[in-house]
């Protein structure tokens with residue numbers, strides 16, 4: 001025999017009840033041996049409780065009652081509910097007169113929901129030709145007298161059920177009311193939370209069923225609540241032990257007490273979706289094939305009680321007193337954690353019971369306050385418990401580190417000795433983000449990286465296009481979901497927590513809003529975005545003042561902008577201290593040599609103790625292009641400069657290149673990588689701009705760009721034969737000299753031979769004494785730079 005159980009949503013008017021009837025009818029017609037257990041339909045239980053409350057407060061419940069009756073009768077007007085409706089009317093009237101009700105009355109009221117459901121379904125099935133039999137569980141499940149949460153009496157209930165099914169067997173399909181029973185005086189009782197599932201499990205146990213099929217409105221049990229974690233996946237199978245852990249930790253479908261009767265007889269429980277008949281659901285059974293972490297569940301209506309005291313060390317019986325005190329108030333403790341010093345004991349309890357718990361504990365430990373053995377009993381009520389079911393402690397560092405990196409520091413954690421469950425208490429405000437971070441780490445379904453790109457010009461825009469093109473591949477190959485949630489220029493931002501559109505260029509003008517960086521930080525916080533990266537592809541001197549705030553708010557940084565590394569050393573130093581404090585990273589490989597792997601190489605050599613003596617070369621891609629072209633072609637200097645701008649080699653204001661500032665910045669960045677605390681003012685710079693072009697507006701400069709031509713024509717003419725012009729940077733760690741200047745070199749020398757926008761860096765070290773280590777390649781350009789920024793982002797994703 002199989003027991004089928006249908007929940008309220010599966011029996012609601014419309015698609016629910018229709019589909020449920022079809023499922024039962026088809027199984028009955030295929031001569032499957034089945035019994036059916038039903039919950040109340042739709043929101044019947046909640047509505048009955050609401051009306052009861054209204055009656056108790058002497059408020060009018062009549063309108064709601066009329067609507068309730070209409071809803072329940074709507075599907076089949078032929079079914080006679082007059083007995084149930086009259087019972088309800090009488091009960092409400094009585095409660096209204098008294099202005100109060102007991103748990104016993106409450107059970108009588110709510111039980112009508114299941115009775116109405118079973119009567120209706122029986123009738124509908126009969127119309128479909130099924131030999132259905134209305135079965136009132138009050139005649140079968142006998143319980144103790146605890147109204148509202150009654151315990152079934154095993155021996156008598158078992159006997160009743162077996163006898164009933166013996167006399168109603170063969171083609172009969174018993175339609176059983178879930179949730180309700182009766183005591184020895186035949187007074188109606190209910191089985192408490194998840195009562196209908198409990199009825200179904202009891203029946204399965206008593207009748208030695210081969211499977212309990214629980215029809216719900218979801219496809220099964222998920223790796224996490226899909227409302228909180230978009231990437232949550234359905235679990236195919238769970239063991240009873242795992243289900244038990246989940247049941248204790250908030251998985252709504254399961255409840256520990258419903259699993260016990262199934263474990264006892266080794267009866268599998270299958271969670272199915274009434275509305276998705278093709279899905280196999282989740283099966284819960286004795287043994288499963290797949291081992292490992294199964295699910296993350298949450299308890300969010302909890303409070304953390306903390307008892308602290310210097311005099312608790314070695315005191316026998318303190319915990320016993322706590323539990324006795326809470327037990328007397330019927331307060332259940334779901335987690336306890338105690339340090340070996342015994343100075344602090346943390347207890348997780350139901351949030352609704354927190355005040356009672358504190359009052360009771362303060363009373364119990366009153367004398368200990370006087371003796372100063374106990375200093376404080378406090379409660380934190382804005383907390384939630386996240387439980388990782390199946391978490392092996394040897395792997396726990398992964399989700400834990402990810403939480404810390406995302407600035408979520410658990411308040412308390414705790415594990416079961418069996419190693420099947422690790423629970424973390426976190427602030428409720430951080431719950432959403434925490435569960436996503438943990439889920440991404442342990443299930444590896446995909447790690448979501450949330451990126452804000454500041455600056456959507458040449459480099460930023462190319463980067464965004466590259467991300468759009470590559471994100472699917474990166475997801476498929478590396479399980480990394482790149483989610484650009486913000487794109488900003490100097491005035492506006494386009495925000496979408498689910499990721500900007502692929503055609504972001506067209507969407508930006510439609511969606512853009514004015515912004516401050518703080519608003520973007522708040523947006524990330526309010527939308528619980530994890531693994532945050534801020535990308536600076538501006539050339540802004542002001543934007544860098546947001547770096548520290550971004551770091552403080554959980555962002556890692558990637559930057560093409562060289563300013564933060566080249567302003568005063570004190571800022572450079574402070575930023576690094578903040579990064580260290582918050583365990584954040586700042587990557588800026590493109591600051592020198594665009595996409596060339598220069599900074600990483602220098603860092604590695606320096607870290608390994610290799611003494612770098614000198615770095616020399618053509619540091620600027622745009623000036624390289626300028627002089628490579630100008631030296632060999634018969635063309636005006638200003639014409640080549642315009643070409644360099646058009647090709648995206650120059651800074652937004654090309655005078656940054658021509659003044660030597662950009663090369664000087666690169667030199668300073670490399671010097672600081674070598675722990676030299678130089679300032680920009682320490683660099684000797686040969687400015688290539690005539691004075692009158694230096695301080696005017698960019699537009700005026702562009703209008704007068706041909707003023708450069710005469711000067712460079714002369715310089716070119718005065719060169720030695722077979723020589724070419726190169727603008728070089730020179731950094732000597734031995735002399736402390738940092739210099740950028742225009743020189744004339746033989747065209748067949750290493751510097752003389754470079755082509756296009758190539759940069760060349762010669763690194764002289766102890767090991768590379770005579771023949772330097774040379775890094776050469778395109779030193780400027782939007783595509784190579786954006787690719788370098790992209791590389792930094794991907795490098796960061798490995799650290800997150």
Ligand SMILES: NC(=O)C1=CN([C@@H]2O[C@H](COP(=O)(O)OP(=O)(O)OC[C@H]3O[C@@H](n4cnc5c(N)ncnc54)[C@H](OP(=O)(O)O)[C@@H]3O)[C@@H](O)[C@H]2O)C=CC1
Nearest residue numbers: 455456457458459489490538539540560561652780781785
């Ligand atoms: N080109 C190259 O080869 C290389 C460039 N780089 C660096 O890349 C950076 C970007 O260069 P490029 O793309 O050419 O510059 P662009 O001028 O093309 O783009 C700059 C972008 O930054 C935006 N911006 C300016 N201020 C802010 C702000 N406060 N907040 C947010 N956005 C802002 C601008 O917006 P708006 O339009 O509103 O002003 C614009 O969208 C520079 O720092 C450059 O040094 C590094 C290596 C190589």
Ligand SMILES: N[C@@H](CC=O)C(=O)O
Nearest residue numbers: 620621622650651780
């Ligand atoms: N303008 C710069 C771009 C890279 O930093 C250059 O020409 O090198």
